[in-house]
Amino acid sequence: MSAQRSARRRAKDALLGYALVLPSLVVFGVFVFYPFVKNFSLALHRTPPFPGLPKKYVGLDQVKDVLSSSEFHKSLRITIEFVMLTVPVGIVLGLLLAVLAHKQLRGMGIYRTIFSSTVATSVAAASVIFWTLFNPQIGLVTYWMGRSGDLGVLEDPKTALIAVAVTTVWQNIGLSFILMSAGLQGVPDDLYEAAAVDGADGARRFWHVTLPMLSPTLFFSAVVGSIMAFQAFGQIDILTRGGPDDATNVLVYSIYEDVFRAGNDGVAAVKAIALFVIVLILTIVQLRVAERRVSYAR
Amino acid sequence: MSGITLSGVTKRFGDTIAVDDVSLTVDDHELLVLLGPSGCGKSTLLRMIAGLEEMTAGEIRIGDRVVNDVEPKDRDLAMVFQSYALYPHMTVRANIEFPLRSRKVPKDQRALQVAEAAEMLDLTDYLDRKPSQLSGGQRQRVALARAVVRRPAAFLMDEPLSNLDAKLRAATRIELVELQRRLEATIVYVTHDQVEAMTMGHRVAILDRGVLQQLGSPQEVYDRPANLFVARFIGTPPMNTVRGRLETAGGTPVVRIGADGVELPGAAAAAAAADGLLEIVLGVRPEHVEIVTDGTPGALTATVEVVEHLGHEQHVVGRLGDGQLVTVRQGSHLPAPPAKSSVRLAVRVEHAHCFDPETGARLG
């Protein structure tokens, strides 16, 4: 092929390349990068108290105001509490179920299907189910706790976040179980055999073989689970609408309220940027650790 | 009609020259082997003929047509790859049919041609299997069938046998030769295996570092290697190449190696003299060296290093006085000299080759 000809072909290939990437790029441009950049502009402008007035450029004033507001601090604290309530429990439960169902025994297929089953629910379905279970009049949870007719767990600021967390953990059990099972399958059998030959009993094998071999999965699940928990919205909206008394007003829910209740997208943008930074840090931590693990493996 | 002509074909990757100004003609109905060590540029050359790789300079003709600007699919060539490049998700039938589909061959015609190709390569029973359900040899035949089915002007084969085990390779060699004869196909065949080259090629083109070293029939390149590279590359065990000083003893030209002297073939001596060389490299194939009794004139003295017994023959490796090694190939009925013993080696001068030690070029 002559140079001229191949130059034409290369140009044709390049053109095709751009054409294939373009549809995705347009969508990303409009629905990811534009709104992302817009957040920074929104953060620098204060929304007027009455609709119709022009937005006012205030520099970093609004950012400082929001970041130092007690409302934001409370929301952030609640979000972190929510993460701490859901992620570790979810991982431990998933791991427990996965270890119990890992052995090749008769009937394990049924247990595995049951433990995976909650992935077939949605956040909304799980929330509606648990809302009825927590309901002071008809809820079985309240009935069994002997709290029928009392202040419902969702109306009590002391228990509302826990109730939301229980709902979330249950909905995520399936995913957690699937991830942990996949991790367990990655542990080579000969390691167990070696441990068995060395005379390690079940508990020792778990602590000295399974857990260390599973640590990448555990770490990974912790980070990903945290990212997901930071983005929680549906269960809050259905179960508590951020209440009672803002006790479950997590970051994303407060952003939603800022925009769709208070019409203040300036404040929302500052919080959104904060959320982005948190997720970014978690992602970087994960990439760093993954990188280090790769170099260990060599 | 369907010959392939390369003129000044060159390929550069940055500063390195992969193929350097190669010109050669593949005749119609010829099986031409491109032979060379890995990295010699033979595969790159083949890919340029196919149009998969762009040329830096030169011209390629297929038949009467210059194909420099022709897309691979329009060159009327079929290629067989080292990995066979079968489409794993398709049945054998679909694989063989694949090149016909893109060419809009009518359905009946396709079925006919597929059946014919499958029959020819003994694949009729396997048409509905997937490649993963076939043995290595069967996959290789599917790759051939996929090439044959199109009835192309020429076939390009890139180490098609190198993924087969030794026994199957030997059998497939014979089948390929038979197939070539039956189809009267024009084939350019790339390999690093000199046995394939010698047994299959009508002519062999030997490449080293992108440069065409020699083009000739297998017998020609064996009997008259054009240079030291070819001399050492073709033949097992390789040709002995021994360096020595040019002298004249009693009017006849002699190569002085250590204390011994070997008489030179006249033509070589004349060529060496014309070039004003003081030293030359003498090349002798191991079968052209004999162990002789003491006192034979014009023999070399060597110490036996090792004797390799191969059953039907033996290789005696001896070290000359100046440290150079010489291998003798002899029948296993002859007595093997003990190791460390001293022997006299006679060179059959009429079969000796002489090379310029600097350029490596053949003399005479």
Next chain:
Amino acid sequence: MRLAGRYLLLSVLALIVLFPIYITVVNSLLRPDQIASRPPGLFPTDPQWGAYKEAWEGGHIGRYMLNSAIVTTGIMVGQVLLAILAAYAFAFLEFPGRGFLFVVFLTTMMIPFEVVFFTNYQTIADLGLLNTYGGLILPFLATGFGAFLLRQAFLTVPGELRDAAALDGYGHWRFLWRVAVPLARPTVAALSVFAFLSAWGQYLWPLIVTDDDRARTVQVGLAQLRREALNDINVTFAGVVLASIPLVILLLAFQRQLVRGLTAGAVKG
């Protein structure tokens, strides 16, 4: 003995995990007064199927499920298609800026939807797409994660296959659909199942871009049913059961692909 213990523990845990699902099905078959009765009935001795009809028609769950099916299919097909195209470009074509554009695709994975949803709401409103399928589908058509996953799959396609196809007369477009995509089928399947699952379960976005029945999805419909049907709580339970059916089918039919999709999908977070 230890084996029996394991089975006992497994069974107790299975009961706990299953209980919310079980009680949902049971309550959907009870009358509201039976649901509220104490001690509660844990078994439908006299199943009533009326709640399903009521949820489907009165609660509009039928309409919402149709909307969800359309939107979910749109997102799934769009995501897989766009990801295939982009992944092919990244894996098989050379063009200036390819590396940079790939990084751009990866970057989108670090920007959660929750960070940009309110501006996207404004965009969709400006486009006049509130309460339309388009408004629900458009923002999710592209996926950096899917493009990444498929590129990895395409990179395992041997180069000699591309060469062979070029000689066999297949250009990039036909090679993509006849060879590359069929070879990447497990990844395409996993990605499809994952996209379906995520799209079906969406809540925040449909909540804000729909305020009537035209395009409202079943997840938002469930929340609405729960608010409106307190006196007929069995209808809410029936709605939950109905809304979960597609995912149950997905789980049973494509368990392997789902597991693959989720384990890979977790990478995205």
